[in-house]
Amino acid sequence: MKLRCGFFKFTGCSGCQMEILRLEDELPPLLEMIEIAYWPMVTSKRWEENLDIAFVEGSVSTPREVKEIKEIRKRSRHLVAFGECAITGCIPSIRNFMTQSEAEETVYEHTDWIESIKPSEISEYVRTDISLPGCPPHRNTILEVIKAVALQRKPHLKHHSVCVECKLKDNNCLLTTEKRPCMGPVTNAGCGAICPSLNRECEGCYGPMSAANASSQSQILAEIGLSMDDVKRKFRKYAGTTDEYRKEAA
Ligand code: SF4
Ligand code: SF4
Ligand code: SF4
CATH class of the missing domain: 3.40.50.700 (NADH:ubiquinone oxidoreductase-like, 20kDa subunit)
Structure with a gap:
């Protein structure tokens, strides 16, 4: 049926x-x-x-x-x-x-x-x-x-970060080597790291990964030169009201 x-x-x-x-x-x-x-x-x-x-x-x-x-x-x-x-x-x-x-x-x-x-x-x-x-x-x-x-089973969906998919594609890391504000480390995988593979920073459109370390990501974004307002905007864009991002987005 x-x-x-x-x-x-x-x-x-x-x-x-x-x-x-x-x-x-x-x-x-x-x-x-x-x-x-x-x-x-x-x-x-x-x-x-x-x-x-x-x-x-x-x-x-x-x-x-x-x-x-x-x-x-x-x-x-x-x-x-x-x-x-x-x-x-x-x-x-x-x-x-x-x-x-x-x-x-x-x-x-x-x-x-x-x-x-x-x-x-x-x-x-x-x-x-x-x-x-x-x-x-x-x-x-x-x-x-x-x-x-x-099939009456659980779907196999990914819960790790975009960085894992990015590394599997052997991409140069935009965040660590080019100091560009990539949200990959806290973002749920599933897209196949499309953006970094095309030399674009991940904007975080798959939402927070499981156990995302948002405060550490926020600190890294500040260290590479983003203003605190820009850091907030990064977290607000796709999931600012979630438990994971609320503190960084406020
Ligand atoms: S480019 Fe972005 S997604 Fe890729 S490894 Fe670096 S931080 Fe992670
Ligand atoms: S912005 Fe969305 S589509 Fe692009 S790399 Fe990040 S999660 Fe994938
Ligand atoms: S904005 Fe909302 S409805 Fe539109 S593609 Fe994104 S998740 Fe889907």
Whole structure:
């Protein structure tokens, strides 16, 4: 029997959902294995039946989304926090470093109609079963999650740092040899160290790795010449409200 999947979008940019469409070659065989029961981006089908897997993209930032995530939890066997917005609050959570009124007045001329609350990771409201890291997650990890649910096992996802993947690629270290502000040492692996492999610093878009040593990273960034404001911005960018980064981002 096919796995019944639903794809939901909360406060995010749709980039995680786009990553599924980028599967291209894998999509036809994948559709032999899953049924798309709900996915407003690709079909007008209404959500009627309960789900085997709900992929939820985006952070929760409105009262309507709070209600909806509770409903999704009730009607789904596996709830996947799909991408960093859903896991850490990610880019929308940068807003949490200003007051609600300041944020609203910066964006909207008339704020009376805005129904907005602090953007949060979805685990603030409901239990999640799987966290699929990345902004967006690599498409191979999306396949891994679907396979794992189908085989009733845990997905094999990485919890070490981007530096491990970077070293396996034999890259020159941008942080230690060129004194460039790379967030690889505290960032969860999974992307294959794409940025350092292209001579770009890791910005931390896979969120904090397991047991990330944020205070040490903060000290190193200061030593290579970043101002304390810039160090804060580095930690705020993708996961500033997480337990791991909160102190450095404040
Ligand atoms: S995690 Fe990144 S790609 Fe996914 S919705 Fe959020 S901002 Fe977009
Ligand atoms: S370049 Fe960045 S990701 Fe690569 S080893 Fe150095 S600090 Fe780690
Ligand atoms: S290297 Fe860092 S910023 Fe680049 S994709 Fe990987 S986790 Fe994201």
